[in-house]
Amino acid sequence: MKDTMDISYFSILISYSALVIPVLIFLYYKIRLIKSMLLSVLRMTVQLFFMALYLEYIFKWNNAWVNSAWVLIMVVVSAVSSIRHSNLKLKYFLLPILFSGFLSLLLTDAFFLGVVIKLEYLFETQYFVPISGMILGNILKYNIIGLTEYYSSIGRDQDLYYFLLVHNHPKKARVPFIRSAFKKAISPYIATISVIGLISLPGMMTGQILGGTSPVIAIKYQVLIVIGIFIACILNLYLSILFTNRSVFDAYGSIRKGIMRKEKKNK
Amino acid sequence: MIRLEDISLSYGEKVIVENLSFHIPRQSKACLYGPSGGGKTSLLKTLLGFVIPEKGNFFVDGDKAEETSILKIRQKISWLPQNVNLPVHSAEELLLEYFPVQHKDVAIDFLEQFGLCSEFLQKPFTEMSGGQKQRVLLSSILSLQKPILLLDEPTSALDDESVEKIMDTIFNLENITMLSTSHNPRWIERCNVHIRIGE
Numbered sequence: 395m396k397d398t399m400d401i402s403y404f405s406i407l408i409s410y411s412a413l414v415i416p417v418l419i420f421l422y423y424k425i426r427l428i429k430s431m432l433l434s435v436l437r438m439t440v441q442l443f444f445m446a447l448y449l450e451y452i453f454k455w456n457n458a459w460v461n462s463a464w465v466l467i468m469v470v471v472s473a474v475s476s477i478r479h480s481n482l483k484l485k486y487f488l489l490p491i492l493f494s495g496f497l498s499l500l501l502t503d504a505f506f507l508g509v510v511i512k513l514e515y516l517f518e519t520q521y522f523v524p525i526s527g528m529i530l531g532n533i534l535k536y537n538i539i540g541l542t543e544y545y546s547s548i549g550r551d552q553d554l555y556y557f558l559l560v561h562n563h564p565k566k567a568r569v570p571f572i573r574s575a576f577k578k579a580i581s582p583y584i585a586t587i588s589v590i591g592l593i594s595l596p597g598m599m600t601g602q603i604l605g606g607t608s609p610v611i612a613i614k615y616q617v618l619i620v621i622g623i624f625i626a627c628i629l630n631l632y633l634s635i636l637f638t639n640r641s642v643f644d645a646y647g648s649i650r651k652g653i654m655r656k657e658k659k660n661k
Numbered sequence: 662m663i664r665l666e667d668i669s670l671s672y673g674e675k676v677i678v679e680n681l682s683f684h685i686p687r688q689s690k691a692c693l694y695g696p697s698g699g700g701k702t703s704l705l706k707t708l709l710g711f712v713i714p715e716k717g718n719f720f721v722d723g724d725k726a727e728e729t730s731i732l733k734i735r736q737k738i739s740w741l742p743q744n745v746n747l748p749v750h751s752a753e754e755l756l757l758e759y760f761p762v763q764h765k766d767v768a769i770d771f772l773e774q775f776g777l778c779s780e781f782l783q784k785p786f787t788e789m790s791g792g793q794k795q796r797v798l799l800s801s802i803l804s805l806q807k808p809i810l811l812l813d814e815p816t817s818a819l820d821d822e823s824v825e826k827i828m829d830t831i832f833n834l835e836n837i838t839m840l841s842t843s844h845n846p847r848w849i850e851r852c853n854v855h856i857r858i859g860e
Contacts (some may be wrong), residue, residue, distance in 0.1 A: 554747065556742070560739070562742045567759075569748075646713070
């Protein structure tokens with residue numbers, strides 16, 4: 395295997411020039427996404443460069459407390475960002491989503507890093523930080539889809555929810571809505587899993603191969619991360635529903651008013 | 662059995678029910694009637710704790726409705742909303758999966774009284790007419806044998822013959838206190854307590 399070729403800063407600047415294609419399409423159709431696209435690209439670049447600087451030190455120190463703090467910051471930032479991008483209010487959802495995200499990540503990491511890979515040092519930066527980051531990046535996305543569906547469907551089918559609530563315990567009345575949330579959130583990931591290696595090459599595997607790892611080892615890690623993400627997604631959505639139920643429903647079993655933010659109308 | 666004292670309901674700025682009081686004695690068959698949008702359905706939901714009145718109190722079987730007593734009150738009530746999209750394919754599935762105490766034999770008795778055979782318990786809802794589905798759902802909730810029955814427009818999807826069968830059965834249930842909403846003159850006439858809602 396050859397070493398990975400470095401990319402010069404000038405080449406990266408050239409890669410940005412390809413953005414002229416979406417800009418032209420957005421301009422032609424008057425799609426108001428140019429500003430947000432350019433801002434996102436700028437943010438991504440700055441964030442990744444800072445991360446690269448920070449990771450240099452994280453790898454050098456290889457310290458359990460520093461690594462855990464890093465992952466914790468990622469959990470907080472992802473939770474806040476994903477709630478803001480959804481229709482839900484931080485006031486009701488931040489703490490339960492943080493707690494469920496942290497707990498599901500902890501359990502998944504402990505199982506896959508400790509039991510499956512059998513790391514002697516569980517907080518080994520090389521494994522702990524990237525694997526936690528990959529899991530986290532995925533679980534929050536699917537979690538928000540699931541939670542939004544859960545609370546929207548109860549609002550949509552309010553009479554069904556009330557009908558079941560009158561004739562049974564609240565836990566039982568929420569079952570059809572939990573089913574709907576899991577289906578909506580997890581089905582896309584199941585579909586993605588089924589085509590991995592067929593019509594898509596996953597980022598982690600590609601990164602490892604580019605970094606000089608043998609494809610067989612890269613595939614083993616990819617299988618592990620796909621299963622890890624899947625388990626963490628299920629755990630996280632389940633725990634989020636469980637924890638948010640406590641803050642979102644009132645003593646009468648109804649959803650509190652104002653848990654969802656008003657959507658901004660797009661002109 | 663059911664007593665409302667000075668109940669007012671509103672949606673935002675709009676007042677839909679103002680200072681309403683009434684009493685429905687045990688074993689009565691009562692009907693809320695009046696124009697659409699007058700707050701009849703909201704009043705039924707108020708009794709279940711799903712719509713919180715702006716002011717006033719209500720009592721069900723002696724219990725004042727509040728956060729701590731609402732579960733106890735609900736245990737005494739069966740309710741059939743006007744339209745409900747069920748997450749099951751048949752009444753049998755509904756009884757087994759969502760009703761904690763199943764009395765399948767009682768449901769079959771009611772089905773027969775409503776002019777349907779016992780097979781309707783297993784028959785998919787998608788293969789039934791609106792009237793058949795309504796009768797099957799009524800049989801299912803009546804099988805729970807709760808003392809209070811709330812019905813929202815129970816005859817809206819029914820033909821004349823089915824309406825007669827349902828009325829004959831429901832108005833002869835001596836141990837049940839029933840509060841319904843209806844626009845059907847025959848249904849309203851058979852009730853012995855009438856409460857007009859709206860202008």
